[in-house]
Amino acid sequence: LNDLERRLKHSLKEVRDAHHASIDPNERFEAxxxxxxxxxxxRAINSVGAVALGTAAVVVIAVLATRTQPxxxxxxxxxxxxxxxxxxxVSVGRAPSDIAVGGIGNVWTANQENDSVTRVDPRTDRAxxxxxxxxxxxxxxxxxxxxxxALPDEGAVTKVDFxxxxxxxxxxxxxxxxEMELTVGPDVLWIVAKGDALYRLDAGSATPQxxxxxxxxxxxxxxxxxxxxxxxxxxxxxxxxxxxxAVGNSFTVAPGEAGDLIYAAGALWHFTGADGxxxxxxxxxxxxxxxxxxxxxxxxxxxxxxxxWVLVRAGDGTHRVVRxxxxxxxxxxxxxxxxxxxxxxxxxxxxxxxxxxxxxxVLAFDKLP
Amino acid sequence: VREGxxxxxxxxxxxxxxxxxxxxxxxxxxxxxxxxxxxxxxxxFLKTFTGWSRIRELDRADAYLKRAVVNLCRSKxxxxxxxxxxxxxVYKREERRKxxxxxxxxxxxxxxxxxxxxxxxxxRACIVLFYAEDLPEGEIADILDCSxxxxxxxxxxxxxxxGSMLGVADSDPSAEEAES
Numbered sequence: 108l109n110d111l112e113r114r115l116k117h118s119l120k121e122v123r124d125a126h127h128a129s130i131d132p133n134e135r136f137e138a139x140x141x142x143x144x145x146x147x148x149x150r151a152i153n154s155v156g157a158v159a160l161g162t163a164a165v166v167v168i169a170v171l172a173t174r175t176q177p178x179x180x181x182x183x184x185x186x187x188x189x190x191x192x193x194x195x196x197v198s199v200g201r202a203p204s205d206i207a208v209g210g211i212g213n214v215w216t217a218n219q220e221n222d223s224v225t226r227v228d229p230r231t232d233r234a235x236x237x238x239x240x241x242x243x244x245x246x247x248x249x250x251x252x253x254x255x256x257a258l259p260d261e262g263a264v265t266k267v268d269f270x271x272x273x274x275x276x277x278x279x280x281x282x283x284x285x286e287m288e289l290t291v292g293p294d295v296l297w298i299v300a301k302g303d304a305l306y307r308l309d310a311g312s313a314t315p316q317x318x319x320x321x322x323x324x325x326x327x328x329x330x331x332x333x334x335x336x337x338x339x340x341x342x343x344x345x346x347x348x349x350x351x352x353a354v355g356n357s358f359t360v361a362p363g364e365a366g367d368l369i370y371a372a373g374a375l376w377h378f379t380g381a382d383g384x385x386x387x388x389x390x391x392x393x394x395x396x397x398x399x400x401x402x403x404x405x406x407x408x409x410x411x412x413x414x415x416w417v418l419v420r421a422g423d424g425t426h427r428v429v430r431x432x433x434x435x436x437x438x439x440x441x442x443x444x445x446x447x448x449x450x451x452x453x454x455x456x457x458x459x460x461x462x463x464x465x466x467x468x469v470l471a472f473d474k475l476p
Numbered sequence: 477v478r479e480g481x482x483x484x485x486x487x488x489x490x491x492x493x494x495x496x497x498x499x500x501x502x503x504x505x506x507x508x509x510x511x512x513x514x515x516x517x518x519x520x521f522l523k524t525f526t527g528w529s530r531i532r533e534l535d536r537a538d539a540y541l542k543r544a545v546v547n548l549c550r551s552k553x554x555x556x557x558x559x560x561x562x563x564x565x566v567y568k569r570e571e572r573r574k575x576x577x578x579x580x581x582x583x584x585x586x587x588x589x590x591x592x593x594x595x596x597x598x599x600r601a602c603i604v605l606f607y608a609e610d611l612p613e614g615e616i617a618d619i620l621d622c623s624x625x626x627x628x629x630x631x632x633x634x635x636x637x638x639g640s641m642l643g644v645a646d647s648d649p650s651a652e653e654a655e656s
Binding site: 110111118120123135150153 | 488489492493496497501504505510511518521525526576577578580582584588589592607635638642644
């Protein structure tokens with residue numbers, strides 16, 4: 108062995124052993140349970156699928172034998188029914204209003220009416236932890252570390268251990284009664300106290316720092332070292348996450364008190380929460396790259412590296428989620444009608460998760476029907 | 477293999493307990509992502525044991541699983557479809573952070589690990605299987621479904637790249653031999 112090979116042998120084993128030592132042995136038992144559940148489900152699907160395939164083949168042959176094909180052939184868009192039946196419905200706390208996905212892939216809901224947060228394990232489709240809070244939760248955010256929950260009635264945020272579900276500390280941020288939006292950046296939690304100010308809470312600190320970047324902030328998005336602060340008048344101010352100072356040029360979008368700004372798929376996405384427009388923008392100039400115009404009001408966007416779903420509230424009060432292309436925001440034709448009042452959506456474990464506020468549950472759908 | 481459903485599950489569970497930790501370490505070494513490693517090992521078990529009747533040599537389950545994990549890693553990386561389990565909320569709120577597992581690593585190991593992660597996935601798999609798992613070239617070839625000569629040349633290229641990245645020379649004469 109030469110020096111490089113000796114180094115490879117030694118260092119790679121050190122890396123492997125360090126990784127091995129950092130894993131909680133109990134995780135294996137949980138993983139085994141989840142694997143067996145999925146194995147049973149997959150076998151059942153395979154069995155049903157084989158029977159269904161045989162039946163379908165017989166039906167198709169029978170239909171083809173008797174049917175006269177119309178000119179131009181069948182419309183392919185009419186042959187695929189929408190997958191509007193949820194794969195799972197998991198009961199959580201009362202009035203789940205916000206959803207966050209992260210940590211080890213768990214789904215968290217903030218339940219407004221019984222002052223709690225619930226953790227759903229997407230591998231077992233069960234709510235395994237429910238955590239009581241000191242007041243009604245607002246926004247919820249999770250990164251690789253803790254879960255952060257806004258407590259607007261106290262003007263505070265509280266931190267929950269994502270593995271054990273134990274709340275650890277509550278930190279006062281702003282004046283009680285102000286709605287808050289939480290965004291996790293690198294080693295920093297950004298808190299927008301709507302209409303008040305932007306606050307930063309550095310990792311390990313219990314003292315939020317108030318930043319006066321705009322007069323009436325409503326939301327913040329982050330990517331890399333850059334932050335994007337949205338004001339109620341529609342101004343998007345770019346700032347450096349490290350220093351908190353404004354950088355580059357600001358640009359404008361449609362104004363609104365309920366505006367939402369998201370960084371995903373290399374772009375900024377904006378909707379006002381008051382109309383049907385979802386705009387995809389260049390993150391540095393604000394130039395419009397694509398637009399989705401919904402028949403109703405856009406109230407949330409769930410997007411991952413493969414798909415994007417838009418949550419829309421129709422004029423008659425019904426809710427639906429519509430799949431759009433990440434590139435040009437064009438609707439794909441997949442649409443799910445929600446049974447209750449859907450408030451937020453997220454994607455985890457290959458599924459689209461949507462809160463059903465009136466049904467006190469979170470519904471899971473195939474993210475690519 | 478014909479067994480009752482309970483017997484099959486008990487067997488799969490026992491295999492899971494026996495191999496899960498090492499397979500997850502292996503997947504992590506190739507993927508560099510803890511969550512993805514966990515998911516891939518789970519998927520490897522599902523792929524291997526959903527069609528239980530197809531497994532003819534259960535005593536080779538370890539080899540089946542290892543091959544499934546490595547191939548899933550390669551396929552996931554190639555297609556860039558790693559499930560980050562993130563959504564808008566997470567994109568908006570999450571910046572990946574260190575989880576602290578590597579806090580006690582020596583600087584030397586940290587530097588080498590960073591360089592290994594920059595290798596193409598096939599070379600990385602060869603390096604991990606050869607130097608971390610101590611597998612012979614023949615077994616690596618079996619896992620990657622290629623010839624022993626290909627494994628040697630992949631190892632040689634990987635060492636050259638690593639040497640270049642780390643500023644050290646790879647003086648192994650077998651490397652030159654394999655290259656030629």
